[in-house]
Amino acid sequence: xxxxxxxxxxxxxxxxxxxxxxxxxxxxxxxxxxxxxxxxxxxxxxxxxxxxxxxxxxxxxxxxxxxxxxxxxxxxxxxxxxxxxxxxxxxxxxxxxxxxxxxxxxxxxxxxxxxxxxxxxxxxxxxxxxxxxxxxxxxxxxxxxxxxxxxxxxxxxxxxxxxxxxxxxxxxxxxxxxx
Numbered sequence: 001x002x003x004x005x006x007x008x009x010x011x012x013x014x015x016x017x018x019x020x021x022x023x024x025x026x027x028x029x030x031x032x033x034x035x036x037x038x039x040x041x042x043x044x045x046x047x048x049x050x051x052x053x054x055x056x057x058x059x060x061x062x063x064x065x066x067x068x069x070x071x072x073x074x075x076x077x078x079x080x081x082x083x084x085x086x087x088x089x090x091x092x093x094x095x096x097x098x099x100x101x102x103x104x105x106x107x108x109x110x111x112x113x114x115x116x117x118x119x120x121x122x123x124x125x126x127x128x129x130x131x132x133x134x135x136x137x138x139x140x141x142x143x144x145x146x147x148x149x150x151x152x153x154x155x156x157x158x159x160x161x162x163x164x165x166x167x168x169x170x171x172x173x174x175x176x177x178x179x
Contacts (some may be wrong), residue, residue, distance in 0.1 A: 020042040047081065
């Protein structure tokens with residue numbers, strides 16, 4: 001299951017954090033951007049508002065396990081605190097300011113990245129990260145997956161489906177076919 005990107009302060013999404021926490025250990029999980037922050041919170045970590053945030057398609061990220069650097073696309077104003085629970089491990093670090101750019105659970109098929117691997121500012125920079133997802137999640141070929149996405153809505157607005165969002169966020173579940 002992919003916990004996708006979205007805007008805003010992840011700490012105010014209590015219901016969503018509890019949903020992600022309930023999914024831990026039941027299905028493989030991958031988080032991107034806001035999804036990364038939500039996974040960190042579900043694992044017992046903390047997030048904080050950055051002074052300026054990371055914006056643009058030229059953010060260098062270091063992967064200590066391979067001692068490699070990739071150029072990434074980012075657009076966020078919150079970050080994951082480095083003080084993570086012992087069962088979570090930092091996998092990627094921003095070279096500009098040392099913020100957490102990726103993490104994984106040491107025992108469960110769970111990992112996340114703060115950057116947008118689908119953005120690929122370098123022609124192949126984040127392809128390695130997406131291939132690694134199969135190894136970390138223990139999946140050789142994904143025939144289908146679930147995308148848990150978050151759409152920010154003002155609290156007084158109603159989505160076209162007529163479903164009222166909780167905490168200003170509409171959670172959409174989509175089934176994807178991957179080959």
